[in-house]
Amino acid sequence: MPVCCGRRWRMHEAPRLLPVRTDPPVVRGILIGAAWGIVALFLVAPLLVVFTEALREGWQRYFAAIREPEALQALRLTLLITGVVVPLNAAFGLAAAWAIGRFQFRGKGLVTALIDLPFTVSPVIGGIVFVLLFGRAGWFGPWLQEHGIRILFAPPGMILATAFVTFPFVVRELIPLLEAQGREEEEAAVVLGASGWQVFRRVTLPAIRWGLLYGLVMCTARAMGEFGAVSVVSGHIRGQTNTLTLYVELLYNSYRTAPAFAVASLLTLLSLLTLVGTHVLEIRGLRRFEP
Amino acid sequence: MSREVIGMEIEVRHVMKRFGSFTALQDVSLRIPSGALVALLGPSGSGKTTLLRIIAGLEVPDAGQVLFDGEDVTGRHPRDRRVGFVFQHYALFRHMTVFENIAFGLRVRPRSLRPSEAEIRRRVEELLHLVRLEGLADRYPHELSGGQRQRVALARALAVEPRVLLLDEPFASLDAQVRMELRRWLRRLHDRIGLTSVFVTHDQEEALELADRVAIFHGGRIEQVGTPEEVYEHPATPFVCGFLGQVNLFHGRVRGGRVRIGTAEVDAPAPTPSDGARVVAYARPHEIDVTLEGGDGTHLAGLVRRVLPLGPLVRLEVDRLDGGEPVAVELGRDAYETLDVREGGRVFLRLRRLRIFADDRKGLDNSAAVL
Numbered sequence: 001m002p003v004c005c006g007r008r009w010r011m012h013e014a015p016r017l018l019p020v021r022t023d024p025p026v027v028r029g030i031l032i033g034a035a036w037g038i039v040a041l042f043l044v045a046p047l048l049v050v051f052t053e054a055l056r057e058g059w060q061r062y063f064a065a066i067r068e069p070e071a072l073q074a075l076r077l078t079l080l081i082t083g084v085v086v087p088l089n090a091a092f093g094l095a096a097a098w099a100i101g102r103f104q105f106r107g108k109g110l111v112t113a114l115i116d117l118p119f120t121v122s123p124v125i126g127g128i129v130f131v132l133l134f135g136r137a138g139w140f141g142p143w144l145q146e147h148g149i150r151i152l153f154a155p156p157g158m159i160l161a162t163a164f165v166t167f168p169f170v171v172r173e174l175i176p177l178l179e180a181q182g183r184e185e186e187e188a189a190v191v192l193g194a195s196g197w198q199v200f201r202r203v204t205l206p207a208i209r210w211g212l213l214y215g216l217v218m219c220t221a222r223a224m225g226e227f228g229a230v231s232v233v234s235g236h237i238r239g240q241t242n243t244l245t246l247y248v249e250l251l252y253n254s255y256r257t258a259p260a261f262a263v264a265s266l267l268t269l270l271s272l273l274t275l276v277g278t279h280v281l282e283i284r285g286l287r288r289f290e291p
Numbered sequence: 292m293s294r295e296v297i298g299m300e301i302e303v304r305h306v307m308k309r310f311g312s313f314t315a316l317q318d319v320s321l322r323i324p325s326g327a328l329v330a331l332l333g334p335s336g337s338g339k340t341t342l343l344r345i346i347a348g349l350e351v352p353d354a355g356q357v358l359f360d361g362e363d364v365t366g367r368h369p370r371d372r373r374v375g376f377v378f379q380h381y382a383l384f385r386h387m388t389v390f391e392n393i394a395f396g397l398r399v400r401p402r403s404l405r406p407s408e409a410e411i412r413r414r415v416e417e418l419l420h421l422v423r424l425e426g427l428a429d430r431y432p433h434e435l436s437g438g439q440r441q442r443v444a445l446a447r448a449l450a451v452e453p454r455v456l457l458l459d460e461p462f463a464s465l466d467a468q469v470r471m472e473l474r475r476w477l478r479r480l481h482d483r484i485g486l487t488s489v490f491v492t493h494d495q496e497e498a499l500e501l502a503d504r505v506a507i508f509h510g511g512r513i514e515q516v517g518t519p520e521e522v523y524e525h526p527a528t529p530f531v532c533g534f535l536g537q538v539n540l541f542h543g544r545v546r547g548g549r550v551r552i553g554t555a556e557v558d559a560p561a562p563t564p565s566d567g568a569r570v571v572a573y574a575r576p577h578e579i580d581v582t583l584e585g586g587d588g589t590h591l592a593g594l595v596r597r598v599l600p601l602g603p604l605v606r607l608e609v610d611r612l613d614g615g616e617p618v619a620v621e622l623g624r625d626a627y628e629t630l631d632v633r634e635g636g637r638v639f640l641r642l643r644r645l646r647i648f649a650d651d652r653k654g655l656d657n658s659a660a661v662l
Contacts, residue, residue, distance in 0.1 A: 184382035187349055191369050191376040192396035192451055202399070206386040 050268050053261035065259035066266055070239050074247035075266065080155060081230075081243065082223040085163045089219050090212070093170025100171075101178030112175070118167050126164050127232025130157055153235030158243070161229035166219045173215035177208045210282070217278045221271050298487030299359045299454040300325045301346060306355030308341050315341040316352070317511045323504075325360075328481045328488045330498035333508030334534070339491045342508075343457050346489065347374050359454070372455075375448030375486075379460040381440045383432040389443050390428040393418055396451035418446040421480070438469040445477075449484075456481075458490035462497060474501055495535045499523060507531050529648045532573045539579070539618050541572040541642075542650070550647060553613035555591045557642050569650035576606065576621035578644040581630060585639030593618065595636050600624075609638060 023031075055062055065071065099105075100112055118126060132138050134151040144151060151157045181204070189199045205212075227245045234241040242250065244267045251260035301323040308316040316338040323329050331339035344350040346357055348369030356365045364372055384392050391398075393415045397406055406414065419425050422442035432440055441461065448456060461477070462470040478501055481488050492498050498505045499519040506516045507530075515527040526532035533540070543552035545568045550559045552572060564570055585592070593609035596617065600606075605627040607620045618640060622630070632638055 184378050184380060185384055187369075188376065188378060188382040188447075189384075189395065189399070191347060191349070191372075191374060192399065192447070193370045194395070194399040195370070198399045202395070203384055206384075 047268065050261055050265050053257065054265040056261075057258045061258060062262045062265075065262035068259075070242065071247060071259075071263055071266075073239055074242045074244045074263070077155065077158075077242065078224055078244040078267075078270075081159050081162050082220055084159050085166060085223045086216060086220050088159075088163055089166055089170050090216055092167065093174060093215065093219075094212070097171045097174035097178055101175050102183065115168055115171050118165050123161075123165050123226065123228030124232055127161050127229035130161050130164070130229075130233050152233055153237060153241060155241070157233040158230050158241065161233045162223050162226050165226055165229050166222045169219040169222065170212065170215035173211040173218075174208055177211045178204075181207045213278060213281065217274055220274050224267065224270055224274075298326045298485060300361070301455060301487060301489070302356075302358040302361070303342065303346065304356045304358065306342065306345060306352045306357070308338075308345065308350060308352050314511050316345075319355070319511070319513055321506055321513060321516065323487060323489060325487055326485045327503045328478070328501065329490075329504045329506065330502035331489060331491045331506050331508060332493070332495060332498040332534075334493060337508035338511040339493075339506075339508045340459055343459055343489060343491050346455070347376050347457050348372050349376075373451065373453050375445075375451065375453035375456045377441075377444045377448050377456070377458040377461055379463055381432075381444040383440055383443055383447070385432050387431075388428065389419070389424065389430050389432070389435070390415055392432070392443055393446045393450050395447060414450065415446075418450055421449070422446045436469075437465045438473055441465065441473060445480075453486070456486045456488040458488065460492060461490055462492070462494075470497075477501065499535070507534060509534075526573075526646060529571060529573070532646055532648075536575060537619060538573045538575050540616065541574070541645075542615075543570055543572055544568070545570060550645065552642070553591055553611060553615050554588070555640075555642070556588055557645060560645060560647060564647065564649060570647045571650050572642070572645045572647050574642045574645050576619045577604075578642070579618065579620045580641040580643050581607065581609075581620055581622060581626075581632065582639045582641065583630065583632065583637075585641070590639035590641050591615075591618070592637065592639055595632055595634055595638055598632070598634055607632070607638075609640060 066075075096111075096115065100108060100115075131152060133140055134144060134157060135141050136145065151160070185203050185207070186199050189203045194202065225245060226243075227249070230243055231246060231249075234243070234246060236242065236246065236250070238250070244263060248260050248264045248267065251257075251263060301321075303319060303321045306316055306319045308314075319338070319342060321342075331342060333339045341350060345352050348357075348364070348367060352365065356363055358364065359372070384395065387395070394411050397411050397414065400406075415428070416425075419428060422445055424439060424442055424446070427435065427439065432443065435443065462473060465473065474497060490501070499522075502519060504516060505519055505522050507514045507522060509528075509530045515522050515531045517525075522531060523535050526535065532538055541552045543550045545551075545559060545564045545566055546556075547566065548559055548563050549556045550570060550572060557572075582590070592612040594612065595607050596610050597608040598605060599608070601621075603624055604621050605624055607622065609618045609620060611618060620640065
């Protein structure tokens with residue numbers, strides 16, 4: 001229950017007031033029960049399954065599975081892709097949201113609609129697009145081959161595909177915030193003598209920081225968990241272009257269930273870490289900045 | 292601080308500004324003397340805010356110049372103009388305390404020009420005292436009332452020791468009581484610190500009460516510039532006349548140096564228009580006398596439709612018997628009681644004072660309105 005309504009009713013207070021202010025206890029009970037039920041069934045249960053399955057054959061097998069060279073390579077690649085994609089999307093997202101939220105220009109509606117494209121098309125199609133662009137028979141294929149640049153079936157292609165799929169997260173969060181903030185505060189800062197960077201750093205950024213953080217978290221989680229697009233452009237070269245998700249699939253398809261879940265638990269842990277990290281930042285930030 | 296700073300003289304020369312197909316300003320010139328408090332008055336869309344933003348450098352004019360103390364600053368970035376700007380909705384930094392808001396202009400200075408932390412603290416406290424907000428330094432903008440936010444915005448603008456203070460509709464978002472108080476306070480503050488100040492308003496009462504000079508905007512031009520007394524008593528155009536307070540409008544024709552309006556003939560004020568000219572004449576409600584007897588050809592006959600007591604004044608709405616537009620008249624309460632008139636009663640109106648303009652006139656070409 002939100003804090004504002006958290007006041008307990010004492011016995012002698014008029015119960016007639018209660019129905020006006022809150023729903024009947026039965027309704028509340030059902031709704032709260034349903035919320036917990038859904039969380040338990042669809043979120044907690046799968047988590048439990050992942051960890052129990054991963055540990056089914058004992059701790060030793062668990063650690064052996066995640067210490068295999070292929071597993072470590074997949075972890076490194078996943079972290080590399082995420083490490084490149086998230087800053088990239090932060091920069092692009094800020095720039096795009098800034099342009100859309102602050103300026104009027106021809107075709108603004110179209111650009112705004114196109115930003116959602118990665119969400120609306122299937123990631124597999126996103127992957128195929130890159131194959132068509134950079135593949136041997138693709139538009140840039142021959143030129144790339146001449147110059148010996150490898151994009152497809154190599155980390156660059158996987159980074160591009162992941163960046164494509166996760167692009168909307170940051171932009172989508174920031175556009176409404178920037179539009180709501182308006183220009184006046186920035187103009188005030190400029191008239192007071194602030195430079196462009198100072199305006200951004202001291203006025204714009206603080207107003208959008210929670211949205212930015214949230215967008216980045218979603219982007220990180222999705223970048224680590226991306227499967228479809230990456231699967232298409234990776235080429236599944238064992239020990240080279242497998243990310244954690246691809247490696248989990250590989251193990252699972254070869255009936256190595258326990259190692260598959262062990263690696264899956266690793267991925268899950270990364271996601272949980274991201275969430276917890278955000279939460280800590282948020283709490284600390286709230287304490288420091290908000291009244 | 293600001294007290295020792297002597298305000299700049301501002302001059303605007305032949306400024307034009309268009310937004311797409313909309314002409315916000317066409318050929319506006321204005322000189323604002325050092326230390327003056329000037330109102331830019333006009334209806335919305337008349338270009339007054341655009342001019343204010345051009346003076347601040349927040350908009351770039353399509354043509355024309357802005358000069359501070361004779362120096363052309365048209366191309367100068369707003370951050371280098373040393374102007375204080377108070378936005379209509381204050382634009383306080385919502386994630387900063389009152390203290391940090393006011394200190395902002397000092398903190399963003401280059402390191403070599405930045406005052407020490409102690410100096411910043413001293414100045415902010417001085418400004419908080421000036422705007423009477425001591426004790427609120429640690430509040431956030433959303434915890435303040437409208438009038439308090441307004442004063443924080445003012446303190447923040449003054450912190451950088453501006454040479455010009457620009458205020459965009461400074462009282463528009465306040466309720467009536469606070470507005471009156473703040474208006475008087477701002478006037479006293481201006482007199483104390485002597486900064487050249489320009490404020491935009493659409494409220495004629497505010498402009499007339501507060502400003503030394505008023506520039507009246509209409510359709511992207513300045514119609515008239517003058518002291519409140521000048522523009523009120525001697526409006527240069529029908530628009531100015533109609534915009535500054537309520538007026539009655541009469542259509543008439545000039546004959547032999549007199550103006551004929553309906554059944555009445557009135558002496559035409561100088562300069563007398565030529566014979567046979569069609570004119571519009573304006574009289575304010577308090578410039579009309581009411582009598583119960585008349586008919587010597589200098590009065591308009593009418594029936595009192597409504598009597599509205601408005602505090603010390605009483606307003607009569609009179610329907611003209613000759614079919615012209617209804618006339619509003621204001622009398623002192625004493626005069627009203629002596630007169631003893633009721634709703635439905637017959638009265639005669641004498642137009643004591645008229646302002647006359649040719650009927651086809653569309654406003655003056657004011658390419659060089661100079662204070």
